[in-house]
Amino acid sequence: MDEAMERSIFDQEMAIQEITRGYKLVTRLHSILPTGEPQRELIGTLFGEVLQALSTALSILKSSNKSIESSDEQIITETGSASFSDQGSNESSEEVKSAPTTGCGKRGRQERLRTMNPWTKVTYAPHDDGHQWRKYGQKNIQKSKLSRSYYRCTYKGEGCQATKHIQQKDCGDPPLFLVTYYEKHTCESNASPMIISPQITQYPLLQQVQPNLFSFESNANIVSNKEGTMPYSSLKTSTAQKDTELGRDGLQNISINQKSMKSVANSEECLEAMPNTRIEDISASVCMSPSWEVMSMNYWTMTGSFGYDAIDSFSSF
DNA sequence: ATCATTTGACCTGC
DNA sequence: GCAGGTCAAATGAT
Numbered sequence: 271m272d273e274a275m276e277r278s279i280f281d282q283e284m285a286i287q288e289i290t291r292g293y294k295l296v297t298r299l300h301s302i303l304p305t306g307e308p309q310r311e312l313i314g315t316l317f318g319e320v321l322q323a324l325s326t327a328l329s330i331l332k333s334s335n336k337s338i339e340s341s342d343e344q345i346i347t348e349t350g351s352a353s354f355s356d357q358g359s360n361e362s363s364e365e366v367k368s369a370p371t372t373g374c375g376k377r378g379r380q381e382r383l384r385t386m387n388p389w390t391k392v393t394y395a396p397h398d399d400g401h402q403w404r405k406y407g408q409k410n411i412q413k414s415k416l417s418r419s420y421y422r423c424t425y426k427g428e429g430c431q432a433t434k435h436i437q438q439k440d441c442g443d444p445p446l447f448l449v450t451y452y453e454k455h456t457c458e459s460n461a462s463p464m465i466i467s468p469q470i471t472q473y474p475l476l477q478q479v480q481p482n483l484f485s486f487e488s489n490a491n492i493v494s495n496k497e498g499t500m501p502y503s504s505l506k507t508s509t510a511q512k513d514t515e516l517g518r519d520g521l522q523n524i525s526i527n528q529k530s531m532k533s534v535a536n537s538e539e540c541l542e543a544m545p546n547t548r549i550e551d552i553s554a555s556v557c558m559s560p561s562w563e564v565m566s567m568n569y570w571t572m573t574g575s576f577g578y579d580a581i582d583s584f585s586s587f
Numbered sequence: 588a589t590c591a592t593t594t595g596a597c598c599t600g601c
Numbered sequence: 602g603c604a605g606g607t608c609a610a611a612t613g614a615t
Contacts, residue, residue, distance in 0.1 A: 405592060407607060420606070424591095435606090 293324045391449045392439070401455055403434065411437065425457035432456070 403421035411418045416438040423432040431453040439446040 404590095406609095408593075409605065409607095412604060418605085422607095 289324050296320050296324070388450050388452045391451070392446055399449075401432070423455060423457055428457055430455055430457035 402424040404424045404426075405419055405421050407420040409418050409420075410416075418435055418437040421434050421436065423430040432455045433452045435450045435452075437448045437450070439448050
């Protein structure tokens with residue numbers, strides 16, 4: 271990917287961020303509108319049109335962003351569906367040099383990093399990519415003035431040479447990170463990535479295309495993901511302890527979570543922000559992280575022009 | 588007790 | 602000499 275294209279993607283992502291922020295602000299503004307306002311209906315209609323315009327702009331930006339990404343697999347953003355099948359096969363974004371003396375002593379290691387083909391990924395947050403990593407260093411990088419973290423596969427002892435560096439690209443909200451992967455995983459920790467992070471959950475519109483997004487409605491008993499029913503394997507967690515907590519019956523646990531969500535939807539904060547909304551009119555979506563430490567939910571009213579999203583993180587269920 | 592993270596020191600390439 | 606990458610002891614979390 272050339273620099274202009276990368277900048278173009280970056281600019282579009284920033285635009286998406288800003289429009290999303292505007293969407294939330296307008297929604298918030300509408301929610302605090304006094305009920306006795308004589309022109310409330312007109313104001314409400316105008317709010318609806320503003321939100322629709324923002325939503326349309328977001329859709330256009332996102333589809334445009336996706337087409338750029340698909341033309342160049344070097345940079346994969348969180349808003350796209352990342353494929354790891356081509357790991358290590360891409361051209362390097364760094365200079366590739368000859369003399370590949372790999373893996374003997376510190377000299378070999380550093381040389382290996384330069385000679386191998388890394389692949390990069392731009393993300394809104396250092397997310398869980400399905401593998402288990404162990405941090406082994408952090409450095410302040412002179413050029414960017416932001417720190418870079420170094421991770422290696424937890425299963426290095428079993429011969430897995432995979433490493434990655436996470437470099438913060440900016441201080442935006444949410445901040446962008448550049449993740450650079452080196453070497454393929456040879457270990458058995460190849461869980462499918464369930465990508466959702468505390469930071470990105472604050473931007474529900476950005477995660478509409480996230481994989482593994484479960485959704486259900488408060489007045490329905492159906493639990494499903496985008497592809498239909500949810501296999502327990504997709505709930506794989508990163509630690510054995512959490513697996514035990516989940517038990518064998520993943521669906522049953524989700525059912526419990528549904529109740530939890532309903533109680534959250536009942537919360538004062540939610541209903542306050544969604545005047546004239548019944549619980550039955552709320553649909554919710556849940557995103558789970560494999561670490562099970564973050565569960566985010568967005569719920570939207572189904573009755574009118576105004577969507578409201580609320581985020582809650584649960585440390586446990 | 589075990590495992591993960593932090594952080595200063597060390598090493599290598601430029 | 603500097604910047605970046607890694608090591609490993611110290612520290613913290615579970």
